[in-house]
Amino acid sequence: MRTALTDLVGVRHPVVQTGMGWVAGPRLVSATANAGALGILASATMTVPELRAAVREVRSRTGAPFGVNLRADAGDAAERVRIVIEERVRVASFALAPSRELIARLKDAGVLVIPSVGARRHAEKVAAWGADAVLVQGGEGGGHTGEVATTVLLPQVVDAVDIPVIAAGGFHDGRGLVAALALGASGVAMGTRFLLTSDSTVPDQVKERYLAASVRDVTVTTKVDGLPHRMLRTDLVTALERSGRPAALLRAVRHAGAFRKRSGLRWSQLVRDGLALRRGKELSWSQVLLAANTPMMLRAAMVEGRPDLGVMASGQVAGVIEDLPSCAELVERIMAEAGATLGRLPVAPAGVAAPPERSGRRC
Structure with missing residues (x-):
């Protein structure tokens, strides 16, 4: 074609x-x-x-x-x-x-x-x-x-x-x-x-979670990084949505530190990237800080195979996919x-x- x-x-x-x-x-x-x-x-x-x-x-x-x-x-x-x-x-x-x-x-x-x-x-x-x-x-x-x-x-x-x-x-x-x-x-x-x-x-146990999902198990939340994020509905996502703002910001600081160590970036570089992200998407400072959650929470599921500790980004089509x-x-x-x-x-x-x-x- x-x-x-x-x-x-x-x-x-x-x-x-x-x-x-x-x-x-x-x-x-x-x-x-x-x-x-x-x-x-x-x-x-x-x-x-x-x-x-x-x-x-x-x-x-x-x-x-x-x-x-x-x-x-x-x-x-x-x-x-x-x-x-x-x-x-x-x-x-x-x-x-x-x-x-x-x-x-x-x-x-x-x-x-x-x-x-x-x-x-x-x-x-x-x-x-x-x-x-x-x-x-x-x-x-x-x-x-x-x-x-x-x-x-x-x-x-x-x-x-x-x-x-x-x-x-x-x-x-x-x-x-x-x-x-x-x-x-x-x-x-x-x-x-x-x-x-x-x-x-992606680890097999994580793939199985995707295959078991229905269309209704794919949701959009802003509680991971402050932006609309489509992912599988899990107990962790539900808990994130119920957690207060102080807990969310504290979690974001921990994840920012973990990502900094893995990436080799200096804090000044992370702040500079945050400033660029804020301008590019017109985010509040809270949303910029929450953005640090994304890479590490995705890594927990997609690399480490721990959907209980991470999130699984997903399109709605996960609910109709049945094979590998x-x-x-x-x-x-x-x-x-x-x-x-x-x-x-x-x-x-x-x-x-x-x-x-x-x-x-x-x-």
């Missing part, structure tokens, strides 16, 4: 595995790339040396294109961008909109820039600054999320920009891919579906389902012309 996304990036299938912290490491990314989709390496939870090593490990496992997800507001963003350029990574993706200067630097080096957005105006801004494509996530998506459903947000963005649009939030199979293409997207991005594969390094295929099996299944779905669609009556194709959205 050829789309504007496959042409742009050079992958065989219009499917993207998102850069999930503690989850999207070299094994998952390389397995995704070898399956013909675009794997995105998560760098925010890596030190700078770990990032370079991870990129080289992915390169040793695959010759296919892949990407690296970066935090545009991180104090060491320039250094991480330098690694992406030096290591000749195909795609740089961003959770927050990168600056015009950062986009220009990457594009001058031949790196494709694909920011993630949650609103039409953000898509318009990064497109005007030269982004090569944009990933738009609706409220169904896992992790930090918005309130607007993908089916409403996606057409808005498609109509607003003339670059390829990748749809995220609520996708897990071939039917969803076809639906996204019908709404004007050039492909779909999935996080939870790739987390629940045999190539994912390999990345190769998953991508092959999605493309087969997409083909079968397209084959079942009614044919346009004779004499009814198809709408003119818009620039950058060939499917």
Whole structure:
């Protein structure tokens, strides 16, 4: 299936595995790339040396294109961008909109820039600054999320920009891919579906918690880091929601200290990143402090296998996923389902012309 996304990036299938912290490491990314989709390496939870090593490990496992997800507001963003350029990574993706200067630097080096957005105006801004494509996530998506459903947000963005649009939030199979293409997207991005594969390094006991979840077991809370965060409902999440503000802030200070030790960052660097986060998302100081909870609480579940001590970011699709295929099996299944779905669609009556194709959205 050829789309504007496959042409742009050079992958065989219009499917993207998102850069999930503690989850999207070299094994998952390389397995995704070898399956013909675009794997995105998560760098925010890596030190700078770990990032370079991870990129080289992915390169040793695959010759296919892949990407690296970066935090545009991180104090060491320039250094991480330098690694992406030096290591000749195909795609740089961003959770927050990168600056015009950062986009220009990457594009001058031949790196494709694909920011993630949650609103039409953000898509318009990064497109005007030269982004090569944009990933738009609706409220169904896992992790930090918005309130607007993908089916409403996606057409808005498609109509607003003339670059390829990748749809995220609520996708897990071939039917969803076809639906996204019908709404004007050039492909779909999935996080939870790739987390629940045999190539994912998430501990088995944590995967079992995801597989056992129903749609109603996926909730949105602000009690982890002060921002709307979609995750599995657990006893810990319920306890966090019942805890008072002093306890929450104390927990955030402990987690900030733990993350500082693991990352090797100085307190001054953490404060600088907090200031950038506050400006970028218009957060209160309490929310900035609470943001320190996210990486360590995710690590407790995704790395240490302790869902009783950590949180499990999740899209709503966790409630309809029932197996753990390999990345190769998953991508092959999605493309087969997409083909079968397209084959079942009614044919346009004779004499009814198809709408003119818009620039950058060939499917």
